[in-house]
Amino acid sequence: MDDIKRRDPRKEHILRNRLHPQYDEMAVDHDLLMSGGTNRKNPHKQGYLSAEGIKRIDRSGAAVAAAGVAKKQQEQSLPLRAIVNPSHYIVVFSDSDSAKLTVLDKDMLGLAHSLADGGTAVVMINLHNREDDLASAGADRALTLDAANYSPDNWLAILQTIDTELSPKHWIFADDTLVGGDLARRLAASLGVRPVTRGNLYAEGTLNCGGGDASKSVNRKLSRILLVEEQVADPIAGFITEASSLDVTEVAGVIPKVTDLGGVAVDPADIPLAETRFILSGGNGIRNWALFHQCAQALGATEGASRVAVDNGHMPRTTQVGATGTYVNAKIYIAVGISGAIQHLQGMTTCETVIALNTDANCEMIKRADLSIIADSSEVMQALVDATFGGKGELDDVG
Ligand SMILES: Cc1cc2nc3c(=O)[nH]c(=O)nc-3n(C[C@H](O)[C@H](O)[C@H](O)COP(=O)(O)OP(=O)(O)OC[C@H]3O[C@@H](n4cnc5c(N)ncnc54)[C@H](O)[C@@H]3O)c2cc1C
Structure with a gap:
């Protein structure tokens, strides 16, 4: 047998008639082989057949909600990775201001799990309360910082406190121009650590990193502080984590050097x-x-x-x-x-x-x-x- 996809005229005939008794059975597959051999989305796939046999599009959101519930149930049936007394920690810092985890956030958590052994807990620091997402993405512990209180010195002090308390094996940040990239470099300077930057692919204990010239890359040994880009590692799959709150003493209450005095009247x-x-x-x-x-x-x-x-x-x-x-x-x-x-x-x-x-x-x-x-x-x-x-x-x- 070769891999060539061949047209099935009978199937195509049925798929053109949404009222055909075998339509639903045949349309299970979204990708239909169309003329020219191109796979295309089936636009008739969405919606449902009413009792009168008329195709209706579900605008109530019930179908989407049902899909969300099904996904949740599927996630809940996955085995739970629970770390009661962690031997080590790896901290992932997400600076995205989205209420949902981004692709990069999930990739960073995936990288953390690639680096973690059985007793290592992955801690995720967020700027939003993202309870819904964290367990399925692989956060064993979570800590939320209040984005409204952002000041570089204050947050650096918080990270230093976490570093003293947990001594993480690795810190993982997004290598971007937002808060994370800046904080990572401040933390690296304050700890005297040479960070690995522009990490774009983790394999066998090394990170492939972007070089000065966009066409070049270098393999770097891991450092305690890793600044990475999207697709550095695959997101986790096949288990969920606890995503319980991180208990770190004194992470708040650090006196910032920069004080927000509020708005100033301007002419x-x-x-x-x-x-x-x-x-x-x-x-x-x-x-x-x-x-x-x-x-x-x-x-x-x-x-x-x-x-x-x-x-x-x-x-x-x-x-x-x-x-x-x-x-x-x-x-x-x-x-x-x-x-x-x-x-x-x-x-x-x-x-x-x-x-x-x-x-x-x-x-x-x-x-x-x-x-x-x-x-x-x-x-x-x-x-x-x-x-x-x-x-x-x-x-x-x-x-
Ligand atoms: C290449 C080129 C570039 C241009 N670039 C710009 C530009 O960047 N910006 C710009 O603004 N124009 C530009 N112009 C000029 C533009 O075409 C108009 O000539 C100009 O915007 C008109 O300005 P105006 O509305 O103040 O004056 P008028 O067109 O003379 O309008 C005056 C308005 O005031 C109203 N009015 C009169 N008396 C009173 C009153 N007592 N109480 C209340 N309303 C009253 C009138 O009903 C009228 O609507 C450019 C023209 C060219 C050819």
């Missing part, structure tokens, strides 16, 4: 136009520029402008919004006396909420706006300033 005029979240933008329909500046100050908005306002010398070139100015990304963009020429609109496409103030109800800016005010610019700006300062006294000097 909106100092925020770069491309980064600010609130813009009051003025165009050719502004009759009173002093009032415009007062209004921006009263609202706490960063000032923007149309090209005409800039060309006419009312506003500096740095404030121009649009194709030949700055592309802005504000949460709120108030366009006062701006017609909405295509070149201006191009610069503000990603603004979340646009408010237009214009005397022309048919102009393009009004069409783009989420909220429109058809009125004279000076009248409305005056009302805004009055509402903020609580009276006209503040505006006596406005011309």
Whole structure:
């Protein structure tokens, strides 16, 4: 017998008719041999046959939920690897901010198990509570750090405490530019360990690692600190682990050298136009520029402008919004006396909420706006300033 797949015209005929009594039996296999010898997904596979014999797609999520329950039951029937009194530890640090384990997380746990002997417990440090996933991915112990309290010094101190308490045989980190890669290097420097970096394949006690040139690689002996990439090892299979909480004393309560003092008030005029979240933008329909500046100050908005306002010398070139100015990304963009020429609109496409103030109800800016005010610019700006300062006294000097 050769390996050539041959067409089965009868099977294909049945598979074209979803009401054929033998359809379900034949369609068990997702991959159907189509003409040209290409394997393709069966689009009719999803859904179920109703009592009336009509194919229905399950949009309630019940089928997906049932598949999840079945997977869980299958996992629970796997043998449990329980390590009561670990002789050694291997610590895996996951810096992913996803609530689910990533492919790399599972590969790192797989690597840890390749390096672990019978009495070694694999500890996983997470930034999320991932109880659901950890047992099937191979974490014997788990510790969750609060991502909101991230400070490099504080977390390094926590890792040092864990290192003192557990003396792990290996630390495994993702070699990335996120928290893990940085922490791994800090930890290596503080422990005086030369880490193995860019490990991409574990085999027979060595790690194959990326070289300086992308086309080269080197085999390195293992170190205590390993920084690895996806597919470094296969995820575990055939057993589950306890994933119980790690009991390490004093992992919290380390005094960080960096203290978060909270937000600091910033003058909106100092925020770069491309980064600010609130813009009051003025165009050719502004009759009173002093009032415009007062209004921006009263609202706490960063000032923007149309090209005409800039060309006419009312506003500096740095404030121009649009194709030949700055592309802005504000949460709120108030366009006062701006017609909405295509070149201006191009610069503000990603603004979340646009408010237009214009005397022309048919102009393009009004069409783009989420909220429109058809009125004279000076009248409305005056009302805004009055509402903020609580009276006209503040505006006596406005011309
Ligand atoms: C190559 C090229 C690049 C360009 N790049 C840019 C760019 O990056 N950014 C940019 O902005 N433009 C750019 N432009 C210019 C653009 O085409 C428009 O000419 C410009 O945006 C118009 O500015 P404006 O809306 O302020 O003025 P106008 O088009 O004159 O509109 C003024 C608006 O104010 C309203 N108005 C008048 N009086 C009042 C009042 N009292 N109260 C309220 N509303 C009033 C009017 O109804 C009108 O809608 C570019 C043009 C070219 C050719």
